[in-house]
Amino acid sequence: MKIKDSLIALIVLGICLIWAFVDGSAAEQGIGSALRLMTPLLLACLAGLYSERAGVFDIGLEGKMLMAAFTAASVAYLTDSAWLGLLAGIGGSLALSLVHGLASITFRGNQLIAGVAINFLASGLTVLVGQNAFGLGGRTPALTGAGRFQPINLPFAETLRDVPVIGPIYSGLISGNTILVYVALLMVPVTWWVLFRTRFGLRLRAVGENPASVDTAGVSVTRLRYAAVAICGILCGIAGAYLATGLSAGFVKEMTAGRGFIALAALIFAKWRPWQALFATFLFGLLEAIANLYPNLDLGFITIPSMFMNALPYILTVIILAGFVGRAIPPRAGGEPYVKER
Amino acid sequence: MDKMPKWADVILTPLISLVLAMAISALVILAIGESPVMAMKTMVEGALGSSYGWGFTLYYATNFIFTGLAVMVAYHASLFNIGGEGQAAMGGLGVALVLLYLPLPHWAIALPVAMIGAAAFGAAWAFIPAYLQAKRGSHIVITTIMFNFIAAAALNYVLVNKLRPVGSMDPASARFPEATHIPALTDLAAGLGMTWGKNTPVNITFLVAIAACALVWLLIWRTKLGYEIRVLGKSEPGAVYAGISPVKITVIAMLISGGLAGLMAINNVMGESERLVLNAVEGAGFIGIAVALMGRNHPFGILLAALLFGFLYQGGGELALWTSIPRELIVVIQALVILFTGALDNMVRMPLERLFLSMRRTKGGAK
Numbered sequence: 001m002k003i004k005d006s007l008i009a010l011i012v013l014g015i016c017l018i019w020a021f022v023d024g025s026a027a028e029q030g031i032g033s034a035l036r037l038m039t040p041l042l043l044a045c046l047a048g049l050y051s052e053r054a055g056v057f058d059i060g061l062e063g064k065m066l067m068a069a070f071t072a073a074s075v076a077y078l079t080d081s082a083w084l085g086l087l088a089g090i091g092g093s094l095a096l097s098l099v100h101g102l103a104s105i106t107f108r109g110n111q112l113i114a115g116v117a118i119n120f121l122a123s124g125l126t127v128l129v130g131q132n133a134f135g136l137g138g139r140t141p142a143l144t145g146a147g148r149f150q151p152i153n154l155p156f157a158e159t160l161r162d163v164p165v166i167g168p169i170y171s172g173l174i175s176g177n178t179i180l181v182y183v184a185l186l187m188v189p190v191t192w193w194v195l196f197r198t199r200f201g202l203r204l205r206a207v208g209e210n211p212a213s214v215d216t217a218g219v220s221v222t223r224l225r226y227a228a229v230a231i232c233g234i235l236c237g238i239a240g241a242y243l244a245t246g247l248s249a250g251f252v253k254e255m256t257a258g259r260g261f262i263a264l265a266a267l268i269f270a271k272w273r274p275w276q277a278l279f280a281t282f283l284f285g286l287l288e289a290i291a292n293l294y295p296n297l298d299l300g301f302i303t304i305p306s307m308f309m310n311a312l313p314y315i316l317t318v319i320i321l322a323g324f325v326g327r328a329i330p331p332r333a334g335g336e337p338y339v340k341e342r
Numbered sequence: 343m344d345k346m347p348k349w350a351d352v353i354l355t356p357l358i359s360l361v362l363a364m365a366i367s368a369l370v371i372l373a374i375g376e377s378p379v380m381a382m383k384t385m386v387e388g389a390l391g392s393s394y395g396w397g398f399t400l401y402y403a404t405n406f407i408f409t410g411l412a413v414m415v416a417y418h419a420s421l422f423n424i425g426g427e428g429q430a431a432m433g434g435l436g437v438a439l440v441l442l443y444l445p446l447p448h449w450a451i452a453l454p455v456a457m458i459g460a461a462a463f464g465a466a467w468a469f470i471p472a473y474l475q476a477k478r479g480s481h482i483v484i485t486t487i488m489f490n491f492i493a494a495a496a497l498n499y500v501l502v503n504k505l506r507p508v509g510s511m512d513p514a515s516a517r518f519p520e521a522t523h524i525p526a527l528t529d530l531a532a533g534l535g536m537t538w539g540k541n542t543p544v545n546i547t548f549l550v551a552i553a554a555c556a557l558v559w560l561l562i563w564r565t566k567l568g569y570e571i572r573v574l575g576k577s578e579p580g581a582v583y584a585g586i587s588p589v590k591i592t593v594i595a596m597l598i599s600g601g602l603a604g605l606m607a608i609n610n611v612m613g614e615s616e617r618l619v620l621n622a623v624e625g626a627g628f629i630g631i632a633v634a635l636m637g638r639n640h641p642f643g644i645l646l647a648a649l650l651f652g653f654l655y656q657g658g659g660e661l662a663l664w665t666s667i668p669r670e671l672i673v674v675i676q677a678l679v680i681l682f683t684g685a686l687d688n689m690v691r692m693p694l695e696r697l698f699l700s701m702r703r704t705k706g707g708a709k
Contacts, residue, residue: 124673
């Protein structure tokens with residue numbers, strides 16, 4: 001990794017250190033909250049990474065996550081099992097992935113328009129079905145007990161509590177999260193390994209850069225792209241399930257609240273790479289946590305309103321896209337349907 | 343090349359897409375245990391059965407005409423502007439600032455001035471994504487999405503911290519001066535001695551929207567600029583070869599697009615709420631995408647599609663009022679229309695093309 005590439009990581013680390021120095025306990029609380037807020041962003045961002053690396057643009061991450069959150073919360077409530085909820089979440093998201101695949105791979109339609117349609121489909125269907133099933137104006141009933149993913153205390157979390165520096169980091173931040181947080185973090189090295197160290201990953205990246213060459217090598221472009229879109233669906237499904245059964249206790253209308261687009265922003269910020277995706281989503285999670293903790297952040301010389309913090313991920317992405325701070329170049333064949341015979 | 347007659351392409355494919363979208367929506371209604379026939383009846387009666395219903399249908403249609411035209415102009419330059427939502431919101435800010443801070447004695451003066459404000463703010467909000475697309479190659483779809491969110495945050499800030507009258511809890515601006523209120527169509531009807539559309543928000547902006555359709559048609563198909571926009575949309579190398587500057591045309595097309603989206607504010611902010619409220623656009627910017635796709639990117643088609651979506655919007659409201667079907671049903675219909683007319687276009691088109699091809703062959707054989 002070059003210095004320039006680790007810039008985001010350095011910025012994130014800097015913010016955390018300054019925060020811990022200024023107000024240690026608030027920082028522990030805030031960074032812990034950032035970790036939880038990051039989780040759906042990271043999963044959705046990696047989901048988009050698979051899809052877009054294979055040349056299928058996906059602005060439907062938001063819709064897939066929303067649908068997954070709804071199906072996960074509904075099934076978790078009906079069966080009182082967060083795990084069955086997770087499966088249902090993945091199923092709901094995969095169904096939309098199939099629509100996306102059909103439109104953008106099989107019928108060679110416009111991938112962006114398909115994404116827009118998927119977002120609206122999820123936003124409408126979740127409320128329509130939810131209102132019909134539960135009659136709570138689009139909500140699902142609140143989840144309790146086994147219907148939610150519970151925090152896991154890692155070994156020695158209590159004994160290490162009072163050790164300086166390591167204690168707050170290990171017991172306060174790393175321990176005590178739900179399993180899906182660890183799954184999301186684990187997905188980063190897994191994604192890196194799959195994309196850059198396996199044959200499947202090489203082909204997947206090739207299909208996003210130059211599908212004709214993959215086709216010439218006798219590998220099916222269609223099958224690879226469907227595989228990528230399916231992985232994208234699974235990860236969005238976990239992200240949505242985490243939102244509804246981990247981060248909160250049930251589904252609320254429009255509960256993704258633009259997270260799919262922040263994940264998309266993070267993907268561009270990370271220049272379509274997994275480790276950078278971790279830092280980018282953590283940065284955006286941190287911004288959200290700061291905006292939640294300090295509605296009006298007083299820096300002494302200037303007061304920053306929370307609206308600005310909320311808009312910051314989008315502003316940063318536009319700046320990155322503009323190419324003033326390192327250029328973000330998407331996969332070359334992204335957005336173009338592959339036509340086998342001319 | 344010529345697989346289908348033009349009428350089939352222009353009329354048949356959108357109609358089939360619409361029928362497919364409606365059929366799936368009907369299945370959804372059946373699945374949640376309601377009757378699609380009853381639902382349709384409620385919608386037709388509520389939206390078209392009275393002048394009251396028509397008043398709302400036309401009011402919504404006015405919004406969608408502007409946002410649909412905005413998507414269309416950009417689309418002809420092969421730019422996909424999903425930023426109509428943010429541009430329309432900014433247009434609202436333009437209208438509010440003009441009406442609150444300029445002393446305008448009469449609505450006939452206020453209207454053109456507010457239109458300039460709305461269009462200028464909408465266009466300004468489209469300018470940065472346009473410039474970044476043209477100069478730096480930043481994908482316009484992503485930047486316009488980002489600008490929607492930035493617009494929402496900015497408006498939230500302005501309404502809460504700047505425009506909110508002292509002592510008010512509501513994040514909204516003060517009411518616009520009485521003199522700047524534009525006449526509703528019901529007032530015009532009353533002037534002609536008719537009672538039509540009492541208590542409905544449809545106002546003379548509807549007529550402005552019709553005029554805008556005609557002007558956009560003239561612009562795209564009867565002016566040099568429109569020609570340049572279409573050339574750029576068809577082929578960028580072709581445009582460069584013909585001496586057309588892609589940077590210039592991209593920016594101009596997006597400015598017009600943003601301006602049209604901004605003009606929507608004349609209807610909802612100046613005409614209806616008569617003050618600027620939070621989230622005044624209510625998704626009309628996104629419906630513009632469905633309207634433009636459905637209307638085949640032609641102003642006349644957009645007019646019809648906007649009327650259709652106005653009907654769906656008002657009918658959906660009635661549905662939520664009288665049945666247990668929430669108004670989100672129209673979001674589902676909107677999604678399906680976008681899906682079938684935009685993304686699954688080939689699925690509808692390919693069998694049709696095959697059908698026409700085989701029909702032509704049998705005809706040829708008979709000769």
